[in-house]
Amino acid sequence: MTGNQWGYGKEDGPSAWHRSYPVAKGSRQSPIDIIPEQAFHDNSLGPIIANYDHCTSINISNNGHSVVVEFVDSDNRSVIQGGPLDNPYRLKQFHFHWGGKGCDGSEHTVAGYSYASELHLVHWNAVKYKTFAEAATAPDGLAVLGIFLKTGDDHRWLHTITDALYMVKYKGSVTDFRGFNPKCLLPSSLHYWTYLGSLTTPPLHESVVWIVLKQPIVVSDKQMGKFRTLLFTGEEEEERIRMENNFRPPQPLQGRKVRSSN
Numbered sequence: 001m002t003g004n005q006w007g008y009g010k011e012d013g014p015s016a017w018h019r020s021y022p023v024a025k026g027s028r029q030s031p032i033d034i035i036p037e038q039a040f041h042d043n044s045l046g047p048i049i050a051n052y053d054h055c056t057s058i059n060i061s062n063n064g065h066s067v068v069v070e071f072v073d074s075d076n077r078s079v080i081q082g083g084p085l086d087n088p089y090r091l092k093q094f095h096f097h098w099g100g101k102g103c104d105g106s107e108h109t110v111a112g113y114s115y116a117s118e119l120h121l122v123h124w125n126a127v128k129y130k131t132f133a134e135a136a137t138a139p140d141g142l143a144v145l146g147i148f149l150k151t152g153d154d155h156r157w158l159h160t161i162t163d164a165l166y167m168v169k170y171k172g173s174v175t176d177f178r179g180f181n182p183k184c185l186l187p188s189s190l191h192y193w194t195y196l197g198s199l200t201t202p203p204l205h206e207s208v209v210w211i212v213l214k215q216p217i218v219v220s221d222k223q224m225g226k227f228r229t230l231l232f233t234g235e236e237e238e239e240r241i242r243m244e245n246n247f248r249p250p251q252p253l254q255g256r257k258v259r260s261s262n
């Protein structure tokens with residue numbers, strides 16, 4: 001794996017990332033296998049409050065690793081707060097990780113169980129840090145809300161995203177994506193597990209307060225299939241490699257405590 005070229009293949013995948021990103025073997029890496037019975041029920045953990053009503057989505061893009069929806073993050077219009085967080089964290093973007101056809105592809109697992117996919121809503125601590133990039137290297141810089149996806153009925157609102165995926169098939173493609181409110185992707189219960197971890201892709205910074213919701217959202221196989229029409233490769237590249245299995249497997253807990261909201 002040379003330079004910043006990392007991926008999810010045999011040569012450049014998660015087992016090779018430590019060569020360019022030694023923190024891959026750090027003490028607070030993500031994802032992890034969450035074992036509910038071993039999580040500590042912390043009654044001081046309040047509810048998570050997601051204020052996305054006035055959020056402003058900007059675009060949807062294929063960055064060669066996932067599909068990403070970016071938001072205006074120049075003010076506190078869309079923030080997450082409460083739970084383990086000391087102050088509001090600003091929504092920056094959301095993206096997904098998924099498996100191959102008929103295979104699971106979540107990053108966190110629950111007592112060894114993988115879900116079909118995992119949605120990450122990424123927020124940064126704009127009270128303490130001036131930019132996302134600065135926050136992304138600070139131990140309390142980011143808060144990522146992880147939501148599991150399981151297959152079943154069609155998800156009423158996910159269509160807005162899956163219907164746009166054909167426009168960002170190739171790595172490096174981006175298109176306008178306005179007026180999307182991610183509130184419609186939240187499950188009905190906001191009960192969660194929380195622990196201190198890292199980005200799950202390079203640069204793997206150990207800067208994330210993870211908040212993983214217990215209740216998955218339900219999407220159809222057909223909708224999941226549309227994610228797999230995306231490519232890891234760019235339009236100008238000869239090779240066409242289907243974007244799938246873009247997940248990092250669970251990492252050692254290294255003595256960390258996972259807390260559970262009640």
Ligand SMILES: NS(=O)(=O)c1ccc(NCc2ccco2)c([N+](=O)[O-])c1
Nearest residue numbers: 120122136144198199200201202203
């Ligand atoms: N799977 S994740 O939510 O942990 C994740 C991983 C990498 C990056 N970004 C990579 C990066 C480069 C410099 C700082 O950040 C992001 N993100 O940016 O929201 C999220």
Ligand SMILES: [Zn+2]
Nearest residue numbers: 095097120200
């Ligand atoms: Zn992610």
